[in-house]
Every structure is written in C-alpha cells, then in structure tokens.
Amino acid sequence: MSNSPQIPFNKAYLTGKEALYIQDVLSGEERLSGNGKYAKACQSFFEQRYGIKKALMTTSCTHALEMCALLLDIEKGDEVIIPSYTFVSTANAFALRGAKIRFADSLSDHPNVDPKSIHSLITPKTKAIVVVHYAGYPCDMNAIMEMANEQEICVIEDAAQAIEGNYKGKALGSIGHLATFSFHETKNIQCGEGGLLAINDAEFIERAEVIWEKGTNRSAFLEGKVDHYEWVDLGSSYLPSELNTAFLYGQLEEIDNIQLKRKEVWNVYKRAFEQFSDESLKSDNSPILIQEEISNAHMFYVLFEDKESRDRAIVRLKSKGFQAVFHYQSLHRSLYFKTKYEGEELQFADYFSDCLLRLPFHHEMNEDLVFQCVESLLEI
Ligand SMILES: *Cc1c(COP(=O)(O)O)cnc(C)c1O
Secondary structure, eight states: OOSSOSBOSOOOOOOSHHHHHHHHHHTSSSOSSSSSHHHHHHHHHHHHHHOOSEEEEESOHHHHHHHHHHHTTOOTTOEEEEESSSOHHHHHHHHTTTOEEEEEOBOSSSSSBOHHHHHHHOOTTEEEEEEEOGGGOOOOHHHHHHHHHHTTOEEEEEOTTOTTOEETTEETTSSSSEEEEEOOTTSSSOOSSOEEEEEOSGGGHHHHHHHHBTTBOHHHHHTTSSSSOOBOSOOOBOOOOHHHHHHHHHHHTTHHHHHHHHHHHHHHHHHHHHHHHHTTOOOTTOOBOOOOSOTTOOOOEEEOSSHHHHHHHHHHHHHTTBOOBOOOOOGGGSTTTTTTOOSOOOHHHHHHHHHEEEOOOSTTOOHHHHHHHHHHHHTO
C-alpha cells in the first residue's frame, strides 16, 4: 500500500444546489455584493430554525468573533476568559483589541471548558466569557450563563462546529448574548469560507449592523430609516459576496439530508468500536471513546492514554491509507502566548492536545472503510 493516505480526513460534500444558486446570482438580476437575496435567506434560516434574534452573514467565524470584540468595546485592560483548548481565532479576536486573555481549562472527561475553571478566573475586569462547543457537544450553559449573568458578564458561544447541536432543547448559538458560526469547508455546512454572527441580546442589533457595514449606517439607509449614510462608529468589511451566500443556501436547504448522512457515518464508527470491543480484541492501551451521544455528528474522535500511543496511531493509520489528525494545541502553550502566560498549569487542555485523535469523517466513509479504519486503529 502507498505511503500517502488515500482517504482524506475531510472531504467537502456538495448538494448540487450550490451551482444552481450561483448561476442565479450570475444571471445579472441579483446583486453580487453582500446583504442580497441569498444572504437574507441564510439569515432568516438561522433566525427561524434556531430562534436567534438577529443573524448577520460574515466572511468567516473569525470575523464574526472580531465583530463581538468590537461590539463589547473590548480595550486594553479588559479581561476575556477563553478555553485554552480551542482554535486560535477564538482568542485572537479579543487579543487584537488589546484584551488580556485568561485561559480556562477543559473538563477532566471532555474537551469542553470547565465552568469551575472559568469561575476561578473571574475578576472585576472580566468583560466576556467565550465558550466553544467542541465537536458540536454542548458546554454546561446553565452553569456558565448563571455565573455570567450574576456578574453582568457577556457570554459568546463560539458555535463554529455546533450547527444543529442543542443544549436541553435549545439550539447551540441561541443561548449566549452573542454567538458565531463557521461555514469553512471543514464544517458540517460549508461554503468554502464563511461565517455568521448570531445576536440573541437585542441591545446589540443596531450597532452590529453598523460594525458589519464598515462603521456606517448603510443598513438603516437601505431600509429607508435615514436619508443618507455616513461614518457613525468603528467597523470593517464583514459582508460576504452573494456568490458565497448563494452556495451556502444550497447547503442549508439540504441540511436534513447532510445531517442524516453524517449521523450514519457516526453510527457506523460507533458500531465498529462496539463490535471490536465486544470481541475482546482491544488491548490495554486501546483508545477510548467518550462521546456518548452523536451530538451534531461534526467529528469522530478517540482519546489515547499518552501522546506516544496517539502519534503511533497516526503513523499506523497513514500506512493503511487513512488520514487521522490531532487537533488543537493548548493556546496558553502556543509559540505566541507561552511567554505571556501567567496562569496555572491547565492539565486537561494539555491532555486533549496530546492525546486526542480525529478519524476521517465525510460522506465517502462507507461501512467498509469505517470498519477498516477502526480495525487499523485498534491494530487487530
Ligand atoms: C473553524 C473554527 C473557527 C474558525 O472559523 P473560520 O470560519 O475559519 O474563521 C473558530 N472557532 C472554532 C472552534 C472552529 O472550529
């Protein structure tokens, strides 16, 4: 077998509708720039399906997070609590505005942030708490919202991976004061690059539209509320082109089918694991499965006891043609941040950095491939 993996970790799924809607935009009847027919359709989809007060399409989840930092008037001296086990954008958006980032640890038994760790970091300077629903699995939002509301701190859900996820019957992204989604090609619903800002606290809506439109009141002008538009606040260029939102709408219309396919793949992985462990084929240092529920079938990952076994599994899977990948490296230990970090050791964030492995997950992972992959992983 060849040394380079033939089965990639991720493969973008196309519904076929993307090209149709892009063709519609190209017909010349519609505008090409942002906030057109398709952007509005995508926004209503989010508002109606997930109970979000106001949704605004953005060029990425990273940019939606940057909008949150602007909306909260984050400035030098403010503190923002962020999990260390997350993507760099979660922290960068606030660091860009001069905030002091206070990194929280993961739970001992899940990559999601530990509310107790958040609690220990709250000071009078805390302006925001950002949570990340890892693999679409919900953080303990009751504990986090209660703590934040008591101290009048804003909560932002980085729901980049969490579309269709829910917490006690509420859609993820509809609970925090603000939330952000990603449509990067590695996410369940994608348009190459794209994102969305979800506003659940209505107080932020008007200003968010200004920040979104380069710091102008153009949105109000387009709605006929003012007779011209001008510079009224800070802002930037956060609107995606209609080509991107048309593509995205072609995915959103098929969301139930896309999710069904992903859940099938997830269930096959689960079954493969169960079958192999039933047959007592697992060795002592076999990886463990901690996902009890499917959540939104964003990914399938396993945990090893130590980094060496995890790294060996990556090499072994590669030799069998499967591309398996680790995930975040704790941000407090990153090249950029480690010399600035003053907090305690974050042992669980570090554990997930070192020991977590994600398996190939996409629509082309059929039953045979999944079983082969799990078999190679368990070295049977
Ligand atoms: C993917 C991801 C992002 C970044 O999303 P972009 O749309 O690529 O900017 C941010 N946070 C988390 C948790 C992610 O998984």
